[in-house]
Amino acid sequence: MLIFSALIPAVGLFVHLVTAAYKLQDDYGTSHTFFDNFDFFTAADPTKGYVDYVDRSTANKSGLIKASGGSLYIGVDSSNIASSPSRQSMRLSSTKSYTHGLVILDLEHMPGSVCSTWPAFWMLGDNWPSNGEIDIIEGVNQQPTNQVALHTSPGCSINDSRFSGSVDTSNCYVEASGQAANAGCAITSNCTQSYGDRFNKAGGGVYATEWTGEAIKVGSSRAPASPPILARAPPTLRAGVVLWRPLLEAATLTRTLENYRLYMFDITFCGSWAGDAWASGSCASKSSSCISYVQNNPSAFTETYWSVNSLKVYQDGSSLNNATVSADASSHTSIPLVSPTPRHAWKHAHNGYKHRQ
Template sequence: MFMTTSTTLALAVTLFGSSSIAAATYKQISDYKYPSFFDGFDYFNGDDPTEGFIFYQDRVAAKEQALTGWVYYEGSKDNNAWIGVDSKGDASSGRNSIRLISKEKYQVGTLTVIDVRHIPTGPALWPAVWYLAPPEDAEWPYGGEMDIMEWVNNNTENHMTLHTGPGCAVDQTPAEYAGELLDEDCSYGENGILGSNGCSIPAPEKYAPNGRKLATAGPEFNKQGGGIYVHEWTSDSISVWLFPHDAIPADLRNGNPNPSSWKQKPLARFSGAGCDFATAFKPQQLIINIDVCGTWAGNAYPGGVEACNAFAAENSEAFEDAFFEFASIKMYSSNSGADPRPSKREAHDDEHSGDAATATYTVERTSTTTLTTTRTMTLAPEAYSVQVAYDNARHSYPTGMVGAMNGTARSSGTANSTGFGAQYNRHVGGKHPLRPSATPSVPNSSASRLTEVSGWLSGAAVLVAIAALLTLHVRISQQMFVRGRNVYAVEKRMKIYV
């Protein structure tokens, strides 16, 4: 969830090749994760500043169009934040997408830990996770911009970039980072646009820290299960690391990040006496967005912006993989961290977090097992059917709990039943018939014998039916349709939109 904590984490901050950095004390100040990841952000829905073929949606519209929500994994019980681009609607004049802006502002001395499981990939895309000074505090690029994750079209390397006003230049120090610095002047621009190029360090095409190949963007990044991006902003430098999920430094995994102890070289490090990173960058807001075409992706697309826009308008299926999936984003700070002043960026009047519906649960149970034939979840005003599976050989449902909507926690579930989040109704119809406890005897009298034979035949029919069921793995399923989007089995993952 998004929260503030007073837990203090001791961290001696030193940089590779530098012994002059004073020791610092970090504390965790924010944690964006389930169930209130989205509550920490405002949904921007103004004109795209980078002229993309896009319409950013507010929170209400995002819910209606299924553009933000949760992905729930039954095996790990994880709920990850899902942020996507419309891949079904009419895009003749532009695609609908999301741009989230953190309500908190962060200062120099912030360490950002991004657990990302999936990134948008494909042509015409321009996704990014980045920091920006609010325009009401400083006109771009004078307030500074720090790009942590950014790429366009089919690029497979992440680009880490700084944009500033005049007076910020960094050193070429290739021994300190894995990438290659393209420009030393972070205020560098073309066509009279100050800061448009900035100073950028693309990740190496063949990145293999500790002898292990690691993708930094593109489809291979998703195949490897994503990774942990870490961004550190001090008064002396700005650095970015990437770790695979199965090779996270112990201190980072345990919530006590200590970059000075990390053996892995960062992907990027911007440093040098030519820039004061405490003054070149004003308090920043974290931004997550997925742009389409625009000034970078559009100009880099074969044929230019016009060809990019035409592709985006005519190829909805190309955007089915255009989504972010985050397990969490954690902030640590060596000072107050979050700017005590509230953000001046107001949410739109029609934005709200919504109210979760009241859940009712009905389970029909026998001494043998439980069989549920119908499950319906109601998320007013939409109704969804949930795909479930039953295996008679196991005599139980796999426990399947769906991520809650609008901050409502999921239910814990019980044995021989499937528990779902407390935001919709579940009803059960039908049950497994009872197995007869013993072989019926034949009565003596004719009348009673007829009655007993009738009962015996009825019991035998039940036995035969049960035997037939037990010899087969009967799967009773209903497809899950969420406004025509992807279908997932409860056993794997499913989406609930907010």
């Protein structure tokens, strides 16, 4: 059974669903060595965004990455008029890959709800879509709440009503009939403090993703109500400590999900979601086009950054020694960062807008 779940602010509504005894596998830390564990993507954006993904050296010199005061800053250029090739930004992916585990991301700040932006924190398998994709945090423009999504081969769909949020699309198969191309199965949270400006005004919070052989769960909690076990991520997570409330349950998954890299702190502009949605939303009043807005309004992006308190990955203690964890960055060189065909755009569709695939 494939399960998405969400942590919600009201502690009294939490229910216990996690039973594994987890042990810390990787603590990414908050010093500048954090970035030693990630590849800096510098190719053209697969989502056709108006963005210049820069390397680590350039990011350092431009102040797009910083480590200070026990937190990490990962942002975009908010000082300069953007000329060729486009506005500088970041797209990082972990040098390690994981099969199963618990990923806990404690954020002080995520990119705000800003016109033209498309931030995401996500996980991707080696062979898309057979090995799948999990979108943990994602949104565009002035979107008020988070969207969680899963993209797979045939065999997975939402078929249960036990969730808190709204179903945008129910079939996780990226070519499902009756859905926009690459939509997958997606839910929009009903928590107004799950994303962007309101998440930040609430003081940040925690996103947790649990992935076992039976289920995938994605959850969030506002900082004031975050269980200490999530906010501080101690060495061991024991049964009954992580508190969850179901968001949704989906059908049996018939495809293998394995060897996921953490694709995080991805911030692009415009492209095949934020750009395509520009004309139909309130952002259109700000500029004649999404690209023009990105080019000429650097100060609009002062809130377009991630501030990370911690990132930790746990494995089930009973199977830790057998966990699939690859530390060889060279083994990932064959991962297709750009799809071999135009319809394989790395993301899904939302309300009819094509994403990166």
